[in-house]
Amino acid sequence: MARAIALPAIDRDADEDGGRLVWSRRASLTTRILAVNIIALALMAGSLFYLDSLRKQLIAERFRLARGEVEITADALAETPLAQRRPLLARIGTEQKLRLRLFDASGELIVDSFEIAEPAFALIDPASEPWVQHAARALDRAVDFVVSAPRIEDYREPTTPSAWPELATARVSGMTAVRLRYAPDRTPVINAAAPVGARGEVLLATRNARDVTQAIRDARQTLTIVVAVALLLSIQLSLFLARTIVRPLRALVRAAVRVRLGRGREVVVPRLPERRDEIGLLARAFSDMTAALRQRIDAVESFAADVSHELKNPLASLRSALESLETVEDPELRRKLAEIAAHDVRRIDRLITEIADASRIDAQLSRAAFEPVDLTALARQLVVERDARSLGRGHDDGARVVFEGPPGRGPTAIISGDAARLERVLENLVDNAVSFSPPGGTVRVAVTRGGETVELSVSDDGPGVALDQRETVFERFHSVRPTDEAFGAHSGLGLAIARTIVTAHDGTLTIHDRPDGAPGARLVAKFPVA
Numbered sequence: 001m002a003r004a005i006a007l008p009a010i011d012r013d014a015d016e017d018g019g020r021l022v023w024s025r026r027a028s029l030t031t032r033i034l035a036v037n038i039i040a041l042a043l044m045a046g047s048l049f050y051l052d053s054l055r056k057q058l059i060a061e062r063f064r065l066a067r068g069e070v071e072i073t074a075d076a077l078a079e080t081p082l083a084q085r086r087p088l089l090a091r092i093g094t095e096q097k098l099r100l101r102l103f104d105a106s107g108e109l110i111v112d113s114f115e116i117a118e119p120a121f122a123l124i125d126p127a128s129e130p131w132v133q134h135a136a137r138a139l140d141r142a143v144d145f146v147v148s149a150p151r152i153e154d155y156r157e158p159t160t161p162s163a164w165p166e167l168a169t170a171r172v173s174g175m176t177a178v179r180l181r182y183a184p185d186r187t188p189v190i191n192a193a194a195p196v197g198a199r200g201e202v203l204l205a206t207r208n209a210r211d212v213t214q215a216i217r218d219a220r221q222t223l224t225i226v227v228a229v230a231l232l233l234s235i236q237l238s239l240f241l242a243r244t245i246v247r248p249l250r251a252l253v254r255a256a257v258r259v260r261l262g263r264g265r266e267v268v269v270p271r272l273p274e275r276r277d278e279i280g281l282l283a284r285a286f287s288d289m290t291a292a293l294r295q296r297i298d299a300v301e302s303f304a305a306d307v308s309h310e311l312k313n314p315l316a317s318l319r320s321a322l323e324s325l326e327t328v329e330d331p332e333l334r335r336k337l338a339e340i341a342a343h344d345v346r347r348i349d350r351l352i353t354e355i356a357d358a359s360r361i362d363a364q365l366s367r368a369a370f371e372p373v374d375l376t377a378l379a380r381q382l383v384v385e386r387d388a389r390s391l392g393r394g395h396d397d398g399a400r401v402v403f404e405g406p407p408g409r410g411p412t413a414i415i416s417g418d419a420a421r422l423e424r425v426l427e428n429l430v431d432n433a434v435s436f437s438p439p440g441g442t443v444r445v446a447v448t449r450g451g452e453t454v455e456l457s458v459s460d461d462g463p464g465v466a467l468d469q470r471e472t473v474f475e476r477f478h479s480v481r482p483t484d485e486a487f488g489a490h491s492g493l494g495l496a497i498a499r500t501i502v503t504a505h506d507g508t509l510t511i512h513d514r515p516d517g518a519p520g521a522r523l524v525a526k527f528p529v530a
Contacts (some may be wrong), residue, residue, distance in 0.1 A: 037238045052147045054219065058212045059188060063178050066192040069096060070205040071176055078197035090117035097121055098205050105200025107162030121208045124185045136217050137186050155181035155189040166193040170202050187213045248272055248279050252286055259290055311351060318344035361500050368418040372530050375413045375454055376447045379403055382426050383445055399437035401430055404446040413447050413454040416530040417505045425501050428494040429458040429523050436462030452529045459514050459522040470511040474499045
């Protein structure tokens with residue numbers, strides 16, 4: 001039979017994602033969630049190291065302050081009489097928390113503010129501090145190592161007070177010299193030397209800028225606490241999120257494994273009705289899929305049992321005929337036994353062909369690419385070709401097949417499907433109707449469209465189908481045939497195959513009485529409009 005007329009292909013949505021996260025294939029879902037949430041916090045924690053730039057800015061500011069302080073003090077000393085210098089240095093050192101030392105042109109120490117007044121500061125011995133300060137200094141060293149900070153020399157008083165390098169620099173260059181060192185507790189000590197007047201004297205100002213270190217440590221401590229709290233909360237929330245996702249997925253995995261191991265009847269796949277998210281949708285889809293798989297397995301087992309039963313009958317008849325041939329001498333009886341054997345062989349061949357076709361339909365339909373099909377043109381063409389074959393053989397099938405519809409092409413009824421399989425549906429329905437119609441009867445084929453549904457109907461003039469048989473006739477190998485039909489002429493798979501194909505096209509196939517009230521059955525296949 002010629003293939004049905006197929007319209008140009010329509011657009012179909014593709015739900016495929018070609019993108020793949022190769023880097024995360026080996027990581028568990030919990031690990032991925034934790035990693036994604038912790039990465040941002042890790043970046044924020046990295047700002048701990050950028051506090052070093054703040055420390056540099058504060059040190060630079062203190063350098064400018066030390067330069068200004070020592071230059072102003074040196075200018076004041078140059079204008080102050082010798083007798084008033086000592087009180088001036090003591091007052092400035094106490095008020096500004098500086099250690100001021102004045103050296104003459106030969107490098108001899110003239111005045112030390114710590115000797116003429118109460119020391120403005122004292123360097124702290126690390127051994128006397130609590131463990132918290134030791135931890136803070138260890139963190140300082142770690143940050144310096146990470147940011148590759150230049151090494152700062154330790155602050156140590158030289159054996160000769162005039163041995164400070166910045167004194168020589170200021171005396172030779174005539175300009176202010178500033179230098180940074182670390183006290184034993186790793187707080188900055190800033191020395192600033194500036195020339196005083198024209199007599200070659202040099203003023204050395206020393207400041208222990210402990211507040212700079214404290215400011216950095218306070219900022220680092222605050223940020224550390226914030227990051228630690230945020231990290232703890234993020235881990236807890238990530239684990240909670242992972243549990244809400246991973247636990248139901250693992251339950252589904254366990255159920256899938258049990259189904260794969262052949263324990264499908266024992267497995268209760270969780271449907272998670274309380275969840276309205278994608279996990280709930282997945283659980284319910286998986287549960288429905290498992291139920292469909294169980295039904296398919298049951299159908300396969302039932303089909304295998306039916307096949308075995310259906311093949312046993314003709315095989316038993318064939319065996320009996322062949323065994324009898326050996327003992328029968330009557331030529332007429334031997335001829336009849338040979339005819340029975342040939343009939344059984346044809347019956348077995350027909351059964352095997354129908355069984356093979358029925359078993360392949362589901363798999364073939366699952367791989368078929370559906371296209372728009374004009375069901376009206378399909379039905380009209382099939383009826384025309386059937387009539388042509390009957391005329392070519394010189395006889396008909398005992399019943400006339402007509403297509404009831406407007407002349408010409410008429411309105412189209414487009415559905416989405418496999419044209420070849422839809423032809424098979426129509427052929428099976430027509431063959432079934434012809435076999436039940438009396439000689440000279442009429443089989444009527446009609447296609448109508450109502451709203452979003454296309455209806456294909458095949459009516460016959462036969463005895464009809466009882467109400468209690470209208471579902472069982474669609475079962476495989478169920479066959480209630482006319483009394484005058486040759487035994488074994490039909491396999492009982494025609495209507496079962498037709499319903500399978502219709503169902504695969506999202507349609508329904510049912511049996512009704514004829515609408516005009518006349519005897520006969522009306523098989524109706526309904527499809528959604530493309």
